[in-house]
Amino acid sequence: MVENEIITVREEEILDIEVNKDILAANRRLAEAAKKKLDDEGIIAIDIMGSVGSGKTSIIERLVEKLKGKYRIGMIAGDVATTIDADRVERHGVQAVQVNTGRECHLDANLVGKALEKFNLETIDLLFIENVGNLICPGDYPLGTHKQVVVISVTEGEYMVVKHPLIFKEADVAVINKIDLADVMGTSVEKLVKDAESINPNIEVIKTDAKNGVGLDDLIKALNL
Ligand code: MG
Ligand code: ZN
Numbered sequence: 307m308v309e310n311e312i313i314t315v316r317e318e319e320i321l322d323i324e325v326n327k328d329i330l331a332a333n334r335r336l337a338e339a340a341k342k343k344l345d346d347e348g349i350i351a352i353d354i355m356g357s358v359g360s361g362k363t364s365i366i367e368r369l370v371e372k373l374k375g376k377y378r379i380g381m382i383a384g385d386v387a388t389t390i391d392a393d394r395v396e397r398h399g400v401q402a403v404q405v406n407t408g409r410e411c412h413l414d415a416n417l418v419g420k421a422l423e424k425f426n427l428e429t430i431d432l433l434f435i436e437n438v439g440n441l442i443c444p445g446d447y448p449l450g451t452h453k454q455v456v457v458i459s460v461t462e463g464e465y466m467v468v469k470h471p472l473i474f475k476e477a478d479v480a481v482i483n484k485i486d487l488a489d490v491m492g493t494s495v496e497k498l499v500k501d502a503e504s505i506n507p508n509i510e511v512i513k514t515d516a517k518n519g520v521g522l523d524d525l526i527k528a529l530n531l
Pocket of ligand 2: 410411412440443444
């Protein structure tokens with residue numbers, strides 16, 4: 307061992323790559339089936355990913371307030387243990403199905419397929435899927451949605467994008483939330499925007515302060531809703 311050299315354990319030493327590939331391939335097939343089902347029913351589905359506390363549920367609540375006159379909205383809430391988020395959104399008159407994942411730190415297409423069976427799909431035009439609060443593996447598991455949104459907040463610091471490149475590569479839209487707190491936190495919003503755009507030149511970055519209703523119209527436009 308050379309002194310002062312950082313020892314790293316590579317991904318291929320941790321994961322059984324073959325098993326992992328099979329799981330991801332199976333998920334992809336189930337995601338295609340879920341997408342077909344949604345398309346057949348004329349439902350637009352949006353996967354909202356981001357850490358616990360980034361503001362995913364607040365953003366969904368704001369979008370529901372603005373869009374409930376135009377769409378009949380449903381929600382799937384992924385959470386390790388609680389029904390807090392589903393309860394919050396259901397209060398706005400939205401059909402919500404809770405998926406408690408237990409030990410799993412992400413939703414997968416199989417869980418979404420099971421959740422879809424709980425809805426009367428004919429009564430829904432727009433479906434928000436709030437993923438489990440986590441910025442790592444949700445990017446590996448497409449759910450068959452039409453758009454993937456990743457939410458970060460300035461309170462999480464300025465390295466949130468560069469430390470989670472995969473999810474920003476996969477996402478169509480990045481939301482930087484709680485921009486009203488950027489100065490207080492000393493977080494550069496422009497750095498976060500630049501990082502996201504350099505990882506994924508096709509990503510659309512939207513700045514929001516969901517609590518105060520700022521930026522939601524831009525997000526609606528980015529989602530073509
Ligand atoms: Mg939430
Ligand atoms: Zn996970």
